[in-house]
Amino acid sequence: MKVTLENLTKIFPNKNKSGSEVIAVNDFTYEIPSGKLIGLLGPSGCGKSTSLYMISGLQKPSSGKIYFGDNDVTELSPEHRKIGLVFQNYALYPHMTVMQNILFPLQNLKGEDKLTKDQMIERAYEVAKIVQIDEFMDRKPSELSGGQQQRVAIARALAKYPEVLLLDEPLSNLDARLRLQTREEIKRIQTQTGITTIFVTHDQEEAMSISDEIVVMKLGVIQQTGKPQEVYDNPANLFVAKFLGTPPINVFEGKVEGGKVIIGSDTVADAAGVADQEVWIGIRPEGFILDSKGTMNCEVQNVEVMGRDVSIVSKHEGSVNPTIRSIIDADFISKLKGTEAKFTIKKNKIFIFNKETEERIRIGE
Numbered sequence: 001m002k003v004t005l006e007n008l009t010k011i012f013p014n015k016n017k018s019g020s021e022v023i024a025v026n027d028f029t030y031e032i033p034s035g036k037l038i039g040l041l042g043p044s045g046c047g048k049s050t051s052l053y054m055i056s057g058l059q060k061p062s063s064g065k066i067y068f069g070d071n072d073v074t075e076l077s078p079e080h081r082k083i084g085l086v087f088q089n090y091a092l093y094p095h096m097t098v099m100q101n102i103l104f105p106l107q108n109l110k111g112e113d114k115l116t117k118d119q120m121i122e123r124a125y126e127v128a129k130i131v132q133i134d135e136f137m138d139r140k141p142s143e144l145s146g147g148q149q150q151r152v153a154i155a156r157a158l159a160k161y162p163e164v165l166l167l168d169e170p171l172s173n174l175d176a177r178l179r180l181q182t183r184e185e186i187k188r189i190q191t192q193t194g195i196t197t198i199f200v201t202h203d204q205e206e207a208m209s210i211s212d213e214i215v216v217m218k219l220g221v222i223q224q225t226g227k228p229q230e231v232y233d234n235p236a237n238l239f240v241a242k243f244l245g246t247p248p249i250n251v252f253e254g255k256v257e258g259g260k261v262i263i264g265s266d267t268v269a270d271a272a273g274v275a276d277q278e279v280w281i282g283i284r285p286e287g288f289i290l291d292s293k294g295t296m297n298c299e300v301q302n303v304e305v306m307g308r309d310v311s312i313v314s315k316h317e318g319s320v321n322p323t324i325r326s327i328i329d330a331d332f333i334s335k336l337k338g339t340e341a342k343f344t345i346k347k348n349k350i351f352i353f354n355k356e357t358e359e360r361i362r363i364g365e
């Protein structure tokens with residue numbers, strides 16, 4: 001099911017007299033392709049949950065439209081939208097078994113959707129098998145691990161055969177290892193069922209790893225959409241560049257002068273055709289090449305060896321942060337002599353941004 005959001009906006013009235021109203025979601029327009037997994041990504045408070053609740057029908061938009069396929073569902077109640085919802089806290093009924101939890105939404109089906117007892121049990125086993133919890137049907141939630149509980153919640157959401165699956169930070173309560181495992185599990189379930197899925201998270205790595213497309217939000221406003229790798233390789237602005245990537249991008253204050261990018265006293269890249277101006281400069285950690293003829297001079301603080309790669313932590317006068325981090329292939333570390341590191345910067349790993357608007361300035365266009 002394709003989901004189309006058209007100028008979706010949600011304004012919450014001010015709670016205290018001094019405060020102004022909150023525009024939680026501002027003019028969100030996006031087409032979620034049928035059968036894909038979309039990662040809705042951004043820092044806490046940027047409007048991710050509010051967007052999801054509007055898509056589910058739990059919250060009414062202040063303005064804008066929502067379409068499921070060609071149907072305008074903006075005014076439709078959540079029960080009639082054929083959605084499955086999963087939240088961060090699994091929200092299972094603690095006194096019910098896994099089986100009873102999964103059966104629960106099926107017992108309320110009415111009209112032509114109504115199922116017989118046998119059909120319900122068959123359906124419960126079917127979805128339990130998809131999330132691989134069918135051997136725990138008689139257990140209570142407290143007798144399951146966090147990851148297993150979250151899988152029960154997903155099974156319960158799948159039981160009604162939703163056309164759209166909405167997941168709000170579903171992995172946040174799990175420990176690191178389970179989080180990794182469960183996110184792969186979600187990807188598998190999504191691919192297997194082909195249900196259009198919106199996955200909300202503040203964790204860029206999580207979103208990047210499982211999404212067909214990501215939507216990056218800040219303060220209620222969409223910053224950029226696209227395939228994870230495309231957004232990483234081509235950030236539209238400084239916020240997106242900083243939000244994606246571990247370790248994060250290194251940010252510098254510098255300038256463009258005479259068609260060159262200059263940080264402090266170092267000329268680090270070409271910027272032919274760009275007018276002279278002050279800029280923010282971002283260099284991805286993997287964009288540094290150790291090179292005795294390199295033009296970027298950094299003062300080495302320490303070297304961290306991490307198997308295949310080596311991380312050089314160094315200082316540069318133009319850096320916004322106290323240190324900069326570069327990732328170098330371990331084979332090249334012998335080139336590092338003494339406490340000064342000379343780098344050449346890979347062309348596709350350096351970005352410049354307008355000093356005021358923080359929008360990307362494209363080089364060579």
Ligand code: ADP
Nearest residue numbers: 012022023024043044045046047048049050051
């Ligand atoms: P996220 O899920 O990205 O953390 P939310 O969608 O929950 O963000 O919130 C977006 C903004 O809207 C925040 O500033 C939040 O405080 C505000 N907000 C959310 N729900 C309400 C509400 N019911 N009343 C007033 N403000 C709200």
Ligand code: MG
Nearest residue numbers: 045048049050
């Ligand atoms: Mg939220």
